[in-house]
Amino acid sequence: xxxxxxxxxxxxxxxxxxxxxxxxxxxxxxxxxxxxxxxxxxxxxxxxxxxxxxxxxxxxxxxxxxxxxxxxxxxxxxxxxxxxxxxxxxxxxxxxxxxxxxxxxxxxxxxxxxxxxxxxxxxxxxxxxxxxxxxxxxxxxxxxxxxxxxxxxxxxxxxxxxxxxxxxxxxxxxxxxxxxxxxxxxxxxxxxxxxxxxxxxxxxxxxxxxxxxxxxxxxxxxxxxxxxxxxxxxxxxxxxxxxxxxxxxxxxxxxxxxxxxxxxxxxxxxxxxxxxxxxxxxxxxxxxxxxxxxxxxxxxxxxxxx
Numbered sequence: 195x196x197x198x199x200x201x202x203x204x205x206x207x208x209x210x211x212x213x214x215x216x217x218x219x220x221x222x223x224x225x226x227x228x229x230x231x232x233x234x235x236x237x238x239x240x241x242x243x244x245x246x247x248x249x250x251x252x253x254x255x256x257x258x259x260x261x262x263x264x265x266x267x268x269x270x271x272x273x274x275x276x277x278x279x280x281x282x283x284x285x286x287x288x289x290x291x292x293x294x295x296x297x298x299x300x301x302x303x304x305x306x307x308x309x310x311x312x313x314x315x316x317x318x319x320x321x322x323x324x325x326x327x328x329x330x331x332x333x334x335x336x337x338x339x340x341x342x343x344x345x346x347x348x349x350x351x352x353x354x355x356x357x358x359x360x361x362x363x364x365x366x367x368x369x370x371x372x373x374x375x376x377x378x379x380x381x382x383x384x385x386x387x388x389x390x391x392x393x394x395x396x397x398x399x400x401x402x403x404x405x406x407x408x409x410x411x412x413x414x415x416x417x418x419x420x421x422x423x424x425x426x427x428x429x430x431x432x433x434x435x436x437x438x439x440x441x442x443x444x445x446x447x448x449x450x451x452x453x454x455x456x457x458x459x460x461x462x463x464x465x466x467x468x469x470x471x472x473x474x475x476x477x478x479x480x481x482x483x484x485x486x487x488x489x490x491x492x493x494x495x496x497x498x499x500x
Contacts, residue, residue, distance in 0.1 A: 204440035256325030263307030266331035281418025313342030333390035335363020344368040410483025439464035
C-alpha cells in the first residue's frame with residue numbers, strides 16, 4: 195500500500211469528530227484552524243523571494259500566472275479575478291489556469307487534475323516567457339496537471355513557484371521557489387479545502403498584496419487604484435483623497451472631477467500641487483507608482499538646492 199501523503203492522513207487530535215456536540219465540534223475545527231497562521235509565517239522567507247521576483251518581472255511587462263486544480267485552482271482564480279478591481283491592473287497581467295477549465299470553478303471535473311500533458315497544453319496557450327512568474331498551487335504537492343504546467347513554464351524560461359502544504363512535495367524539483375506551509379493533517383482526513391485551503395488563501399493574499407504595494411498600487415495603506423465603479427467605491431475614493439490630502443469632502447469631490455475620476459491622478463495633483471497633465475506625466479514616468487510620482491518634484495527641488 196502506498197505511503198499516505200500528509201494531506202491524506204488521519205488527524206489524531208480530531209478523533210471521534212462525529213460524536214461531538216455542535217459547540218465541541220466547532221471548537222475542534224477552530225483549534226485546528228488556529229495552527230494555520232504559524233505555518234504560513236514560517237514560509238515568509240520563501241514568499242518574500244517570490245514577491246521580489248514578481249515585482250522585478252512585472253516592471254518589465256511580465257505576468258503572474260496561477261495554475262491549480264480543485265480548491266487550489268479555485269483560490270488562484272479568485273485571487274486573479276480580484277486583483278484588477280483592487281489594484282487597477284489589466285486582467286491580462288494576472289491569470290489563472292484551472293484544471294478542467296472554467297466549468298471546474300463551480301463543478302467537479304473528474305480526472306482533469308490527473309493529466310500532466312493537459313497542464314502543459316493549457317499553460318502553453320499563454321506563451322510564457324522569462325519575465326513571467328508561474329505559481330503552481332497544490333496542497334498535496336504532487337498534482338500531475340500542475341506538474342505539467344510547471345515543466346512547460348520552465349521550458350519557456352519563466353520563474354516557477356510551488357505553493358503547497360506538503361513538507362516534502364514531489365514537485366519540488368520543478369520549482370525555483372517552494373512556498374511550504376506545513377499545516378499538518380486536516381480535521382477531516384483528506385479535506386484540503388480546510389486548513390490547506392486557508393493557508394493557500396492567506397499566502398495568495400500576501401503574494402499579490404505585497405507585490406502591488408511594492409509596485410506602488412497602494413498609497414500608505416489605501417487602495418488608491420480601486421475602481422470607482424459604484425456609489426460605495428466613489429464615496430471611498432473621496433474619503434481616501436480627503437484623508438490623504440488633508441482636504442474636505444467637497445474639495446475632494448471637486449479634485450476627483452478635475453482628475454477625470456482618476457483617483458491616483460487626483461492624489462498626485464493634490465499632494466504635489468500640480469495640474470492633471472503633469473500628474474499623468476509623473477505617473478507614467480513612475481510606472482504607476484503613486485508615492486514615487488508624488489516625490490518626483492521634491493527630488494528635483496532637492497537636487498537644485500544641493
